[in-house]
Amino acid sequence: MSIPPLKVVTAQRTASGFSAPLRGWNSSGLQANPATSPAFTFDQQGVLRQAKVLRNIYTSRLRDTNDYYVTLGAGWSVGGHGDEHGRIMYDAGKFDIPALAQDLEHMALKLGVCVLPGAFCRDGDKTVYGTSMPISATLRSGNENGVARCDFDFDRDGVQQWHDATVAQFASWGVDMIQLDCSTPASPSNGGNLPPDNFGDVIAYRKAIAASGISWANNADSMRIGPDISNSGENTFIAWSAVQRAIESYRDFISRIVNASDEPATTIYPDMGNLFTGNEALMTGVSDAMRQTMATHWIGAAANLLVGSDMTRLDDPGLALLLGRNAEQVARFTAQYPMQPRNPGTGRTDAKQLQAWIAGPDTAATAVVVLANYGPDRGHGGFKTEFEGKQDVKVTWAELGISGCFAVQNVWTGVDVGFLEGELSATLDVGESRFFRLTRNRTEYWGM
16 A cells, blocks of 8 residues: 655634634643642632742743633633623632733733533523523523523524623623633533534624624634543543543544645644643653653644643643743644644554654654554544553654655754654653654754
8 A cells, every 4th residue: 555645734824813722721620620739729819829830930932922821610600690681700709800810911811711602591581781682582492401501592683692792791801712611512521411513602702702802812713622631520630541532533633634635724723621741640640751742742733732730739840841942842833734643654644552643844844753652542542452561663754754864853852863864763651752853954953
């Protein structure tokens, strides 16, 4: 079987003009796994403690390059009803959202909030703000989606007005970003009764954001491509099986883009879940090598880089993964050239335990390559093999779809591997990977 030619994937500007994925911190992992960090409180002061560390570790140089968001998971708002017009209200016992937004602004950070689709079922007799229309007239008859909300009937008048009013209120509080959860059948995992297609809410929120006249990084610029990776209720944040599933979801996502066009391009950044790489292995739930593999794949995929770890308990390896200079430079590259799988031996895009990926090359022949051993498939890896222990992973230039001589550098260690022509190889333990940057000559290394 012949090796398929490489079709370089590019990331075009999103519909709102953004050219990089979201970065920052998200509270949902600490909320879902309180045993990991009992001192954390999901309230104004608890979030500000996390935000201050985020502010302190990211220099002004990085903040000048990227916006960083502090994003609140579910639970920041009143859970069973809205205000007198059914608009979402913040839980005043936990948060003062306008004050929080102002405090974050002073730290050069932005505020994001998680919302769920639909209107509160209990608010049916209230009227949509600015109209005399009852909210019940905008809803699907007899529907409750399992998260205290009823789904909108998007063919009815009043639906867009409700979204417009809700977003306008968010904007008046100083909210900068909306994370719309539960918009696909893949979520939630709590037995919610979601319709097969909830993207009407995505469209309505997007129109509302546009109508607000405020420049927001909005929910349509990024899309969750799989279920949440958090353990939820366990003593650790994640399990390796969930990371395998997230990587497989991305492989499927990007492979569909590659196969759909001779010039594959994406205009939306994938959300692979929060990045749990900042805390020690016993707290995170995976080894240090697996933490690095997670960071490598999130960066390579140009996925959202929203840290889910406890920022007040970062360890040295976690800091290195968050602040690696070479990784930051590579992240800028993959934001324009997201990686795609190229199977060792065939150059295909199938799920494999021993896998290779390539991002680029760009017009200067710069590329990024990942070699990985995901270990035995733990249920959702897609590859169905169970090779234990260390494995030799090798990929040739032909299998990657490139040719010529490249200067190769290990992204995480900064070590120059040398000038290579023909192949890359590594001996990798379970969950281990290598992250390489390829350039035509040594002087082209970014940052030198």
